[in-house]
Amino acid sequence: MQRKLAAIIAGDVVGYSRLMAEDEAQTYSELRAALREIVEPAVQRHGGRTFKYTGDGFLTAFGSVNAALEAAIDIQRGFGTCPLDLRLGLNLGDVIEEDGDIFGDGVNVANRLQAMAEPGTIYASASVVRSADKEHVARFRRIGRRQAKNIPEAIEVYAMHPDKAAPNGLARLLPARRLSWSRPRPTVLASICAGILVTGFIAAGSWTERAAAPPAAGSTSGSLRATAADSRPTVAVLPFDDLSAEPSQTYFADGLTEDVIANLARNRELMVIARNSTFALGDQPADIREIGERLGAQYVVEGSARRAGDQLRVVAQLIDARSGTHLWSHSYDQRIEDVFAVQADLTARIVSSLVSYVRQSEAAAAVARPTADLRAYDLVLRARGHHKHGGADRAALLEARDLYGRAVELDPRYATARAYLGLTYISEQFGWPTADAAELVARGLAEAREAIRLEPDLPLAYQVLSFGLAASGEYEGSMRAAQRAVELNGSDPDSLMALAKAQLRFGAYDEAVENAERARRLHPLAPEYYAYIHGQALYAAGRLEEADEVLAECTLRAPQDPDCLKIRAAVLVGLERPDEARAAMTELLRREPDFSLAGEEVGRRFGNSPLMRRFLSDLSRAEAPPSAA
Structure with a gap:
């Protein structure tokens, strides 16, 4: 033998x-x-x-x-x-x-x-x-x-x-x-x-391919065009209606919706519209066919949740958005501790209904029970309601950090809570730089790595790790972490944008454009930072006319957004439109009086590449001040 x-x-x-x-x-x-x-x-x-x-x-x-x-x-x-x-x-x-x-x-x-x-x-x-x-x-x-x-x-x-x-x-x-x-x-x-x-x-599930779901009318620029067929069904989950007697329970229905979206997105057989896009339409009564058209979704999930004491009632239905036909509906009357079983079953039913070759048992197996302590889960839902990634309210961020920290105290093995906790430290460093920035990043990285140790297949943890490594100047590691996040959840637009940002620092400019475009297709009603990252990627790739088109949209939707103005000023210099470039810089300085070339250089949005030097040169030609006043 x-x-x-x-x-x-x-x-x-x-x-x-x-x-x-x-x-x-x-x-x-x-x-x-x-x-x-x-x-x-x-x-x-x-x-x-x-x-x-x-x-x-x-x-x-x-x-x-x-x-x-x-x-x-x-x-x-x-x-x-x-x-x-x-x-x-x-x-x-x-x-x-x-x-x-x-x-x-x-x-x-x-x-x-x-x-x-x-x-x-x-x-x-x-x-x-x-x-x-x-x-x-x-x-x-x-x-x-x-x-x-x-x-x-x-x-x-x-x-x-x-x-x-x-x-x-x-x-x-x-x-x-x-x-x-x-x-x-x-x-x-x-x-x-x-x-x-x-x-x-x-x-079609490969994250390296571009999705072809058409952008919602008026939601993205003409340059955001589909370049390859993607035959996967596209599904949008609308925010579940909260039918609880107490208005304070709304966060629970929202959190349930978010988790169903996240669980669905981990199935590569589906294209899943981002949470922020579906929530933006949640309060707007409209025909399901109109919602499907706006979001580029073929199928829509809607439902309601009612929490009373330790009892939970959830009703969900799947609708063909093209015809308005109801494909199935199901109701759950269970104890609150069975909320994860409800999420798992909902995910399995949706996947098995839309993708006939995926066994329901395999779909359910993809949904893990994240914590045994429902008090910790409740704290995480509340924290997510207080502060979202990219939010500009520092007080809300600190309040969310406190809630995540309490969740970790209740269940030290709750990987999702640790990842979100790490994100609050890194987000504070990016949004409100202070003298202890390095310490904040180190704490954020420690939480992200512990989350990965506890749950190696958690996409959020790799996304947070990517942000922290970028803040530390470890650009190659940042890109690898973002790639892993996308591998684990190819339908998460935030992961795709994290990868695009990492690729911009690492010099993979064409790939950054592809991932930014795909993220915006998955998130038709995305916040402004999606547009400026997309425009930044087009600038890096030398596609200045397209970059100008995207950034013009960004400045139209958010006239005072400083990042849109920074990138657009550089793009206008490259297009030999100096008067418009100086006007953009004037508006930027009105919005961000402390902006300077020295401060921008510290951010290293293009890493240590020659492009970083060219970017600073373009900003200088737009008459950016060398240092803060």
């Missing part, structure tokens, strides 16, 4: 039993030809070994992850030329080799990944992605943590869909005369089409 580390590919033909029932001889012939002329040559060419055939599938082993990936890609591309659909699972793990066969968890996990995979895809474990080279890693997208039969811990799943085009050398492997496939059966063609549609539906 010999133990070793191996990369295992598990393959399985989709619908094999049904195909055999329809035409046993033809199906068997097609399978044998595919194994002989696609699978085996690919495995041998990349140095692997097939150690088992399983009737309609196979198991192969490789000494290298990258060799296994290349073989898997070649195999899936080869199956694109025949009427059989294939699923592949790939895992790197410890295995036992004995008498030519291979056993162990490394094989079991590969089999479970194969069973999860969609036709034509390769599903891989986190160990594979960590060990692969950068070229391969860039092609994966994160699916999330999935439970699998007889596997004690959830598997971190990633997916890849190989290109349909044949790779170099595949023509020699598969000459037309060798694979004499008969005309595909209608059922097989239907299966192939379904596989392509479902796979495309999943692939």
